[in-house]
Amino acid sequence: MSHPKEWMSVRPEGLYCSAGDFYVDPVRAVARAVITHGHSDHARPGHGEVIATAETLAIMGVRYGSGFCDRRTPLDYGGVMDMGPAKLSFAPAGHILGSAQAIIAHDGGRIVVSGDYKRRPDPTARAFEAVACDVFVTEATFALPVFRQPSVDAELIKLLTSLALFKDRCHLVGVYSLGKCQRVMMELRRLGYVKPFFVHGALIKMCELYETLGYRLGEIVPVASVEKASLAGEIVLAPPSALSDRWSRNLPNVLTVMASGWMQIRARARQRMVELPLVISDHADWDELIATLKDVGAPEVWITHGREDALTYIAAKLGYRARALSLLGFEEEDGE
Numbered sequence: 001m002s003h004p005k006e007w008m009s010v011r012p013e014g015l016y017c018s019a020g021d022f023y024v025d026p027v028r029a030v031a032r033a034v035i036t037h038g039h040s041d042h043a044r045p046g047h048g049e050v051i052a053t054a055e056t057l058a059i060m061g062v063r064y065g066s067g068f069c070d071r072r073t074p075l076d077y078g079g080v081m082d083m084g085p086a087k088l089s090f091a092p093a094g095h096i097l098g099s100a101q102a103i104i105a106h107d108g109g110r111i112v113v114s115g116d117y118k119r120r121p122d123p124t125a126r127a128f129e130a131v132a133c134d135v136f137v138t139e140a141t142f143a144l145p146v147f148r149q150p151s152v153d154a155e156l157i158k159l160l161t162s163l164a165l166f167k168d169r170c171h172l173v174g175v176y177s178l179g180k181c182q183r184v185m186m187e188l189r190r191l192g193y194v195k196p197f198f199v200h201g202a203l204i205k206m207c208e209l210y211e212t213l214g215y216r217l218g219e220i221v222p223v224a225s226v227e228k229a230s231l232a233g234e235i236v237l238a239p240p241s242a243l244s245d246r247w248s249r250n251l252p253n254v255l256t257v258m259a260s261g262w263m264q265i266r267a268r269a270r271q272r273m274v275e276l277p278l279v280i281s282d283h284a285d286w287d288e289l290i291a292t293l294k295d296v297g298a299p300e301v302w303i304t305h306g307r308e309d310a311l312t313y314i315a316a317k318l319g320y321r322a323r324a325l326s327l328l329g330f331e332e333e334d335g336e
């Protein structure tokens with residue numbers, strides 16, 4: 001048997017599997033890419049072949065247009081694909097629609113590249129599955145002990161309470177366009193919110209894709225199609241960049257809300273002039289990261305994008321062989 005370190009390495013393009021001659025979530029254009037999910041720091045256009053779940057391929061098509069790569073190869077969760085002498089399969093990561101952990105097996109060794117993941121329920125993503133392996137590659141976006149996320153219900157009830165209290169205020173909610181937006185919509189529906197969601201134009205296409213794939217988001221109305229004054233007391237969703245720009249200025253009596261894991265940092269909320277920060281994250285928090293190391297049970301852990309130092313330290317203390325991978329090109333903000 002050979003250890004994954006003999007056939008997996010970090011190259012300038014990203015994490016490379018020499019046994020199968022492909023990259024996982026490469027940051028530069030390559031001949032053959034395995035993509036864990038559609039967020040832009042993981043899924044970039046311009047590759048030759050892209051192997052991903054059908055949902056991720058559809059998301060990339062919406063974001064980049066149908067010519068985002070030369071050849072799309074869908075692989076379902078649980079399916080197995082030969083990559084030269086190596087075998088590739090996917091397990092759900094619980095992060096966003098279509099998100100997958102890449103499981104690469106070769107010569108008796110197995111590595112799992114998680115991409116991004118979370119452990120909390122999400123109506124738009126299949127729940128994370130722990131897969132036994134020799135090496136587990138984990139993200140570390142929120143890998144500090146201060147990051148402990150409250151429940152989604154507790155956060156969204158703050159929004160619903162505010163709507164009930166401040167009936168004349170337009171509740172402008174900043175959400176990332178892929179994942180967070182649709183998750184927040186579906187969770188609000190589950191909590192009984194039945195009025196339309198008014199949305200910024202930048203969110204529409206992705207919401208339509210979710211609808212096409214069977215996710216019921218309820219009535220969605222483009223902000224551009226209604227009288228602005230009628231938005232008092234309504235929920236308006238927009239990408240975070242639109243919270244403070246000219247686009248939002250004509251909305252009536254705005255109360256600025258933002259749903260992001262980063263809202264746990266008060267300075268970030270203040271910086272974006274957020275009155276009602278909602279801590280809703282699509283990444284594992286500190287406790288979930290540690291629980292996941294235990295659930296997966298890999299003797300060796302490679303840690304990437306985020307707070308590598310803290311997680312490397314605690315993983316070593318818990319008895320894992322832990323190593324920080326210096327993968328460049330991953331932004332912290334997209335989709336949290």
Ligand SMILES: [Zn+2]
Pocket residue numbers: 037039042095116334335
């Ligand atoms: Zn992501």
Ligand SMILES: [Zn+2]
Pocket residue numbers: 039041042115116139305330
């Ligand atoms: Zn990421």
